Every structure is written in C-alpha cells, then in structure tokens.
Amino acid sequence: MTTTPDHEAAGRRSHAKGEARRRQILESAIELFAERGVDAASLRTIGEAIGVSHTALRHYFASRDDLLIEVYRAHEASTSESLADVDGDPVLAMAETAERNRSIPGLVQLYTTLTTDALQEQHPQTQDFVRGRFRALRSSIAAKIAAAQEAGELAADFPPEDVAALIIAASDGLQVQWLLDPEAIDVGRILSLLGRLMPERP
Amino acid sequence: MTTTPDHEAAGRRSHAKGEARRRQILESAIELFAERGVDAASLRTIGEAIGVSHTALRHYFASRDDLLIEVYRAHEASTSESLADVDGDPVLAMAETAERNRSIPGLVQLYTTLTTDALQEQHPQTQDFVRGRFRALRSSIAAKIAAAQEAGELAADFPPEDVAALIIAASDGLQVQWLLDPEAIDVGRILSLLGRLMPERP
Numbered sequence: 379m380t381t382t383p384d385h386e387a388a389g390r391r392s393h394a395k396g397e398a399r400r401r402q403i404l405e406s407a408i409e410l411f412a413e414r415g416v417d418a419a420s421l422r423t424i425g426e427a428i429g430v431s432h433t434a435l436r437h438y439f440a441s442r443d444d445l446l447i448e449v450y451r452a453h454e455a456s457t458s459e460s461l462a463d464v465d466g467d468p469v470l471a472m473a474e475t476a477e478r479n480r481s482i483p484g485l486v487q488l489y490t491t492l493t494t495d496a497l498q499e500q501h502p503q504t505q506d507f508v509r510g511r512f513r514a515l516r517s518s519i520a521a522k523i524a525a526a527q528e529a530g531e532l533a534a535d536f537p538p539e540d541v542a543a544l545i546i547a548a549s550d551g552l553q554v555q556w557l558l559d560p561e562a563i564d565v566g567r568i569l570s571l572l573g574r575l576m577p578e579r580p
Numbered sequence: 581m582t583t584t585p586d587h588e589a590a591g592r593r594s595h596a597k598g599e600a601r602r603r604q605i606l607e608s609a610i611e612l613f614a615e616r617g618v619d620a621a622s623l624r625t626i627g628e629a630i631g632v633s634h635t636a637l638r639h640y641f642a643s644r645d646d647l648l649i650e651v652y653r654a655h656e657a658s659t660s661e662s663l664a665d666v667d668g669d670p671v672l673a674m675a676e677t678a679e680r681n682r683s684i685p686g687l688v689q690l691y692t693t694l695t696t697d698a699l700q701e702q703h704p705q706t707q708d709f710v711r712g713r714f715r716a717l718r719s720s721i722a723a724k725i726a727a728a729q730e731a732g733e734l735a736a737d738f739p740p741e742d743v744a745a746l747i748i749a750a751s752d753g754l755q756v757q758w759l760l761d762p763e764a765i766d767v768g769r770i771l772s773l774l775g776r777l778m779p780e781r782p
Contacts, residue, residue: 415699415700416700483699486699487700490692490696491696493692493696494689494695494696496760497617497685497688497689497692497756497759497760498617498618498689499617505760508760509760509761512757512760512761513761516757516764536773539764540766540769540773541773543757543764543765543770544754544771544774546753546757547750547752547754547756547770548746548749548753549749549753550749550752550753551749551750551751551752551753552745552746552749554749554752555718555745555748555749557699558698558699558707558710558711558714559714559715562715562718562741563745564742567742568742568745568746568749569746571738571742571743571746571777572777574776574777575773575777
C-alpha cells in the first residue's frame with residue numbers, strides 16, 4: 379500500500395511538528411533538571427513542572443526512564459560538538475567535559491541517577507543505555523590512546539582500554555566528590571595527574 | 581532523679597535487647613540488599629522483605645535514609661578490620677576493597693544509591709554522611725601517602741590530597757563500570773595503574 383503525495387506531505391508536516399514538540403519538551407526537561415535536579419522525578423511530576431500534560435508526555439516518551447535517557451542524550455549531543463575540538467589528548471578532553479559540567483550540577487545528578495538506575499534490575503532500558511555509553515566512550519578513548527602510542531607520542535607499555543576505563547572512572551568519581559565539596563576538589567587539576575601515566579616518549 | 585538499681589539493671593537489659601534487635605535488623609537488611617539490591621526501597625518494603633513490622637522498623641530507624649546509612653555503616657565496619665591489614669599502600673588497599681565488593685553487587689548498589697541521594701537536596705542526612713565519609717577517606721589516604729613521601733618511599737612531587745581523591749574516584753567509578761561489564765573491566769588491574777603515579781624514589 380502506498381499513500382498519495384498529499385498524504386505524504388501532510389505526514390511529513392505532522393512528523394516535523396511532532397519532532398519539534400518532542401525537542402521542545404526535551405529542552406524544557408534539560409532546564410528543569412539543570413535547575414532543580416532529578417530526584418524522585420516521575421513522568422507526572424516532570425510534566426507538571428514543565429507544563430506538559432501527562433498524556434502529551436506519554437505520547438513522546440514511553441516511560442520515565444525513556445525520558446531521562448533522551449534528556450541526557452540530547453544534552454550530551456549538544457556538548458559533544460565542542461568536545462571534538464579537544465582532539466588527541468583524552469585526559470584533556472575529559473577534564474574539559476568535567477569543567478563544563480561544573481555549571482550544571484543538575485545534569486551531573488541526572489548522570490549519576492542514570493548510572494545508579496542502571497545497576498538495578500528494574501531499569502533494563504537504562505542499563506542498556508549506560509552500558510552502551512561506557513563501551514562506546516572506552517573504545518573511542520582507547521582508539522585515540524592506541525593511535526598516539528603507534529605514532530610514538532605516548533609510552534606504549536600499558537593497555538589503552540585499561541587507561542580509557544581509568545580516565546572515565548576518575549572523571550565520574552571526581553565530579554561526585556566535587557559536587558559534595560567544591561572547595562576541596564579541583565577536578566581538572568586532579569584529572570591532569572593521569573597525564574603522568576602516559577609520559578611522552580623521549 | 582535517680583532510678584533504683586533494679587530499674588537500672590532492667591534498663592540495661594532492655595537497652596541491650598534493643599541493641600541486639602537493631603543489630604539483627606541491620607544484618608537482615610545487609611543480606612536483603614546484597615541479594616536483591618536497594619531499588620525503590622522504602623522503610624515499608626524493606627520491613628516486609630525482612631519480616632519486621634513497619635512500626636518496629638520506625639522504632640529503630642527514623643527514616644529510609646537513616647536505615648540505608650546505618651546498613652552501609654555496619655557493612656563498612658565489618659569489612660574495615662581486614663582493610664587495616666593492607667597497611668601502607670593505599671592503592672593496594674582500595675584494590676582490595678574493590679575486589680571484596682565483587683561478591684556483593686547489591687552493596688555496591690547501596691553505595692551508589694547513597695551517593696546519588698547525597699547529590700539531591702531532598703536527602704540532607706545522606707549528604708552529610710557521604711560528604712563526611714569522602715573527607716575522612718581522603719584524609720586517611722592522604723596521610724599515608726604523605727608519610728611514605730616523607731620516609732622517601734614515594735616520589736614527593738604531587739599533593740597527597742589530590743592523589744587520594746583520584747584513587748577514591750577511580751575505585752568508585754571502576755566498580756560501576758565493572759558491574760555493568762564484568763568481562764571488560766578488571767578493577768584491581770586497572771587500579772594498579774595508579775601505582776605508576778607514585779614511583780618509588782631511586
């Protein structure tokens with residue numbers, strides 16, 4: 379079965395409108411979480427806070443978990459372009475991201491909430507998302523490290539995958555300590571210590 | 581006003597009985613969390629799972645947060661004795677703890693739940709507990725590092741507090757990645773990379 383051209387155009391317009399509305403909701407939710415955090419957020423309370431009916435929200439997002447994941451994905455996509463600038467040095471790149479997150483503690487909260495949910499059986503979708511994100515991030519950082527090792531720019535006596543996991547872990551853990559104790563923790567300075575693990579070849 | 585010796589003895593017995601019951605509840609909760617995790621645990625659902633009435637639970641613990649904190653504290657106290665054995669090398673000590681946690685993913689979940697709650701305004705008691713725990717842990721690890729630096733056993737060109745924060749952050753973050761991807765992450769091996777930050781003095 380095919381649709382007539384008129385139906386197609388109408389479908390495209392309606393699809394585009396739906397996409398725009400979905401995007402708008404995501405942006406409101408990013409603002410909401412940035413300002414107020416994500417604690418005990420249900421689809422209903424999120425809808426109330428951003429002035430979207432529960433029914434409308436359910437139209438765009440299947441569940442609370444689905445919305446949280448999409449909000450985080452949208453936030454990450456909007457910052458990843460600038461991240462691509464810090465090419466080459468993975469420690470510097472993570473330090474940059476950590477630095478940028480400083481201004482939006484609510485989004486660090488969103489991230490830790492997703493991570494904590496991911497460890498619980500009751501959130502299979504979040505578990506898939508977070509596991510996949512860690513894998514993709516480890517493999518992208520490891521590839522940069524391996525390339526630098528092959529080019530003779532970095533010492534080659536350690537597994538790139540291990541250092542990649544370590545950089546991500548340190549960055550995640552330090553952001554939590556920093557949120558709880560901003561005076562005591564300088565995320566960028568501490569992360570830069572990891573650079574010592576990979577001395578440039580003489 | 582003084583109580584009679586008889587009253588005192590009765591009071592002591594009743595206090596001892598109360599302590600024993602509280603201890604029993606904590607142990608049941610540790611088992612519960614170790615087996616099933618802590619997701620969406622309310623005082624009521626915890627009580628139902630360990631067969632303690634809500635009223636009895638409220639008698640010993642003021643709130644869900646209070647119970648979670650006490651469960652974690654009890655678990656940590658029971659493992660800290662063996663931790664004291666790994667004197668001297670803080671990286672080794674964290675690796676040991678991480679290794680021990682492997683057998684009890686539910687307690688890593690409890691830890692990440694406490695940490696996530698601590699970042700939310702709605703959990704002031706948890707925030708105080710987690711902030712205090714991080715401070716105590718950083719300062720105890722930093723003291724060991726500083727002592728080793730003074731004794732000439734470790735390179736002295738980095739701030740002990742920064743390395744302490746880094747070790748804790750890496751250990752926390754790696755345990756999360758490991759829970760999601762046990763095949764890919766070897767917590768002990770990756771943490772041991774941090775030992776390179778502190779080469780022994782020649």
